Amino acid sequence: MRKPSRALLALILFVTLGAAQGPKKFQPGFNLFSKQQDVQLGQESAAQVRKQMTIVKDPFLNQYVNLVGKRLANSREAQESEFPFTFEVVADPSINAFALPGGPMFINTGLLKAVDSEAQLAGVMGHEMSHVILRHGTNQASKSELIQLPAILGSRMAGGSLVGQLAQLGIGLGANSVLLKFSRTAETQADLTGTHLMAEAGYNPMEMARLFKKLSAQGGQRAPQFMSDHPNPDNRERAIAEEASHLPKRTYSYQTGQFQQMKQVVAGIHEPRPKTAPR
Numbered sequence: 001m002r003k004p005s006r007a008l009l010a011l012i013l014f015v016t017l018g019a020a021q022g023p024k025k026f027q028p029g030f031n032l033f034s035k036q037q038d039v040q041l042g043q044e045s046a047a048q049v050r051k052q053m054t055i056v057k058d059p060f061l062n063q064y065v066n067l068v069g070k071r072l073a074n075s076r077e078a079q080e081s082e083f084p085f086t087f088e089v090v091a092d093p094s095i096n097a098f099a100l101p102g103g104p105m106f107i108n109t110g111l112l113k114a115v116d117s118e119a120q121l122a123g124v125m126g127h128e129m130s131h132v133i134l135r136h137g138t139n140q141a142s143k144s145e146l147i148q149l150p151a152i153l154g155s156r157m158a159g160g161s162l163v164g165q166l167a168q169l170g171i172g173l174g175a176n177s178v179l180l181k182f183s184r185t186a187e188t189q190a191d192l193t194g195t196h197l198m199a200e201a202g203y204n205p206m207e208m209a210r211l212f213k214k215l216s217a218q219g220g221q222r223a224p225q226f227m228s229d230h231p232n233p234d235n236r237e238r239a240i241a242e243e244a245s246h247l248p249k250r251t252y253s254y255q256t257g258q259f260q261q262m263k264q265v266v267a268g269i270h271e272p273r274p275k276t277a278p279r
């Protein structure tokens, strides 16, 4: 075989560098679940969450998180995933939010009280939505090498509960659940994909980095729950800034105009002592 010419090598280098400089597009990893099973598992788990946690019924707060959430869900990558995203508020003082496979997202009042801007809230929600789009929960469950898992997923009886059968394998909600606690690689992917969702929605992605920096500064016993569920990847802010710099130039000026009212309403929500379970 002829040796590749200098020109060809230069071209390969150029194309490789060019690709490295565009926004990163991640694909969901190995997964034994179908996308429909992500949705089923998420909806069954969401029903458990609603029994175990205190869902806030305030119409204004629900409307508010839906405005921000649907704005993010209109982004290209969220649309391509075809997952049905939903947004609910939980009365819980810990600074956290979580999204279940297939789309149901729960946002703690503690997080709503902690954010300094709507873009920071959009940052957490975009990050969570990205875990759903990239199917990180069921990817981790699939990688757990439970030998019964393929049989359970392959022989789905009509009307049967997926969540019940998976619970017998130890796959469920709760502390350290593979469905909700992610690797640093998954965290980086969620940060960078979240950056795309935020930018398309008109929110400055650097606000996500700013919030994570603020939360990780509160270390030790007072470390926010979000940071223990979502371990801090190295160079988080730099990676987010770098990714944002590869996106088309935009002015980040979108706001619902309801942030201050949200802060007032959420300040009046009574939070029960946090229960154990889904975190």
Ligand SMILES: [Zn+2]
Pocket (backbone or CB within 6 Å): 127, 128, 131, 182, 186, 187, 190, 229, 230
């Ligand atoms: Zn995360």
